[in-house]
Amino acid sequence: MTGVADLITSRAVRRTRRGSGRVPAVVIGLYLFVAVLGPMLIDYDPVQTPLEDRLLSPGSHTSSGGTAVLGTDALGRDVLAQIVYGARTSVIIGLATVAVCVVVGLLVGFAAGYYRGVADAVLSRLVDVLQAFPGILLAIVIAGVFTPNLWVIVLALSVTGWISFARVARSVVLGIRERYWVDAAWLVGVRTTRLLGRHILPFTVGPVVAMATLEFALVVLAEAGLSFLGIGLPSSSVSWGQTVANGKEYLGSAWWISAAPGLALAVLVVSVGLLGDSLTARYGRARS
Structure with missing residues (x-):
């Protein structure tokens, strides 16, 4: 009876884990x-500053005859428009950064795990050196040195982000490299690139996808943090971190300026985190 109960329990846990990712996926x-599509559906310019509409509360009517659904900030800018355009900024930076991290991480991890020896030693030491520095500190330095723009932020957030993907790729390659089908492919003269792409890469897809979702959440948070500190995107762009920073001096009188984008950021990060946990539980954690 105990074995039957354990089997039923394990199946229920697996079903719960599979279903736990549906709601976050819908939110994402x-x-x-x-x-x-959001910027095409709203009529407000997020950087326009009609001072006559400054600090309007949510639901108030603007001087142009529209409605400020989530209110306006100290310069009269519509908070809803800033959230919508800020979502585009966060998604672009998040996806671009994760793409760079995945490509660089897989290349480094495959090289270290497949060639081993000197290549593995050199690349492993490089990873150790980069891990000795806090990633956000390196991002702040890069963002402060170069003229801020979208691609500088992507570079700054990618400096250490690829390390976790490299460790996963190296672990997978070391575990698969000695399998009989890999040896057979090598013996018949299959090229290294085809061998890695055809016989090893598929085993990294699950762990990498699960890790990419979690990395996306971290990148969105980091970008908002840099923008909040004033070293992220320029003022001509719209970012949730900038909007939160713009409202920090009005928390007592105009709380919606910081609360609305902060809530949007929190919901996105939590949803991505839950989806990442669901994928990790489904595909299993890769050993580093």
Whole structure:
């Protein structure tokens, strides 16, 4: 009876884990929809500054005859428009940074795990050196040195982000490299690139996808933090971190300026984190 109960329990846990990612996936899909199509559906310019509409509360009517659904900030800018355009900024930076981290991490991890020896030693030491520095500190330095723009932020957030992907790729390659089908492919003269792409890469897809979702959440948070500190995107762009920073001096009188984008950021990060946990539980944690 104990074995039957354990089997039923394990199946229930697996079903719960599979279903736990559905709600976060729907929420993330909504954010993607807003990021792609949202700017086409609203009439407000997020950087326009009609001072006559400054600090309007949510639901107030503007001087142009519209409605400020989430209110306006100290310069009269519509908070909802800033959230919608900020979603596009966060999604673009998040996806671009994760893409760079995945490509660089897989290349480094495959090289270290496949060639081993000197290549593995050199690349492993490089990883150790980069891990000795806090990633956010390196991002702040890079963002402060170069003229701030979207691609500088992507570079700054990618400096250490690829390390976790490299460790996963190296672990997978070391575990698969000695399998019989890999030896057979090597013996018949299959090229290294085809061998890695055809016989080893598929085993990294699950762990990498799960890790990429978690990395996306970290990148969105980091970008908002840099923008909040004033060293992220320029003022001509819209970022959730900038909007939160703009409202920090009005928390007592105009709380919606910081609360609305802060809530949007929190919901996105939590949803991505839950989806990442669901994928990790489904595909299993890769050993580093």
